[in-house]
Amino acid sequence: MGPLFPAGILIAVVVFHATVVLSSFPATLHLERGVPASHKLKLSQLKERDRVRHSRMLQSSGGGVVDFPVQGTFDPFLVGLYYTRLQLGSPPRDFYVQIDTGSDVLWVSCSSCNGCPVSSGLHIPLNFFDPGSSPTASLISCSDQRCSLGLQSSDSVCAAQNNQCGYTFQYGDGSGTSGYYVSDLLHFDTILGGSVMNNSSAPIVFGCSTLQTGDLTKPDRAVDGIFGFGQQDMSVISQLASQGITPRVFSHCLKGDDSGGGILVLGEIVEPNIVYTPLVPAQPHYNLNLQSIYVNGQTLAIDPSVFATSSNQGTIIDSGTTLAYLTEAAYDPFISAITSTVSPSVSPYLSKGNQCYLTSSRFIF
Structure with missing residues (x-):
């Protein structure tokens, strides 16, 4: 849901967990069943074993790791967004929010x-x-230091008549929301040293929306709100890091098949072999230095200056934007290369300004 600047294509990362043993050859590996065939375990026991195994992948060198479930898919014909479930307030209540x-x-x-x-x-x-029904909730006043955190992204507003810290957000698709800030407990499970610590909580500041417009009002893919994962101090990542609960880093893996889902943790996935690319420093969003685009193994003839990063350009990784957007200088050769590569049985055509390809079974954008 971030600004629709030219964005790179999001690539789902499949994470494997492996243990490598170095020895002289020949080597014999002895495999043993974790649960002997003669033994039977209840489903709850099997789920707990899997949970512990998952926690070993989510080790972090600084602080604990908070693990969130991920639902949704990239496919705009099915869902077109990824979301997770949070628990807020006292007693805890579930809220489904888009990951952005x-x-x-x-x-x-x-x-x-x-x-x-x-x-x-x-x-x-x-x-x-409902802040009034949660005894741990409190409103944020304009004089509260936490209100000034929102000024970093120019979204905080103050109502003089009640000294209440409010906000207004406008997203790239034209939708928007406004409301006021509250402080209340975020409930979560923390993984620390391979052990799962249940029923953890921490006070955080978040928005309470009193007005929504545009696509946010449509019920077909409606969620309870948006979970911003940006870099500013008002983000939940920054707030938990300032309390020493988690490191100021998150790991997000998007599954690219129809089953959807993926991984979302506050913390690092440190065991798997992951290829890293540096972020461009001093940018308001997560900008990358996109250098080239390959189609069918061939590098497209695009001037690298097209991808240069500045205050309003570059390649932004935005999980809240369903599609990838390119500047015209990169889009035209990209589409031409795809069109010349696809099977002759696929017919290209334009639909609402978008290049589409007609197959016997479905439309491909």
């Missing part, structure tokens, strides 16, 4: 929201946060 690396703030629909959807085509229950 293109914005900074977590916000959810508030009990007094105007235009907020009340049902979702994603078959998830929608909730409204």
Whole structure:
């Protein structure tokens, strides 16, 4: 849901966990069953074994790791977004929020929201946060130092009549939301040293939405709010890091098949062999130095200056944007290369300004 600047293509990373043993050859590997065939375990026991195994992958050198479930897919014909479930308030209530690396703030629909959807085509229950029903909730005043954190991204506004710290967000697709900031408990499970610590919580500041417009109001893919994973101090990542709960880093893996899902943790995945690319420093978003584009093994003849990063250009990794966007100088040769590569049985055509390809079974954008 971040600004629709030219963006690179998001690539799902499949993570494998392997143990390598070095010895002289020939070598014999002895495999043993974790659970003997003669033994039977309850489903709850098997799930707990898998949970512990998963936790070993999520070790981090600084602080604990908070693991969130991931639902949704990249496919705009199915869902077209990735979302997770959070627990906020006292007692904890579930909220389903879109995962968005293109914005900074977590916000959810508030009990007094105007235009907020009340049902979702994603078959998830929608909730409204009510600060008055949570004894651990408190409003953020304009004089509160935490209100100034929102000024980093120029979204904080102050209502003089009630000294209440508010916000207004406008997203690249034209949708928007406004509301006020509250502080309450975020509940989570922390993985630390291979052990799962249940029922952890920490106070965080997040938005309580009282108005939504545009696509945010549509019930077909409605969620309770947006989970911003940006770099500013108001992000949940920064807030938990400042309390020493997690490191100021997150790991996000998007599954690219129809089953969707993936990995989302506050912390590092340190064991698997992962290829890294540096982020461009001093940028408001997660910018990369895109150097070239390959189609069918051939490098496209695109001037590298097209991908140069500045205050309003470059390649932004934005999990809240369903599609990849390219500048015209890169888009035209990219589409031409794809068109010349696809099978002759595929017919290219334009639909609402988008290059599409007609096959016997479905449309491919």
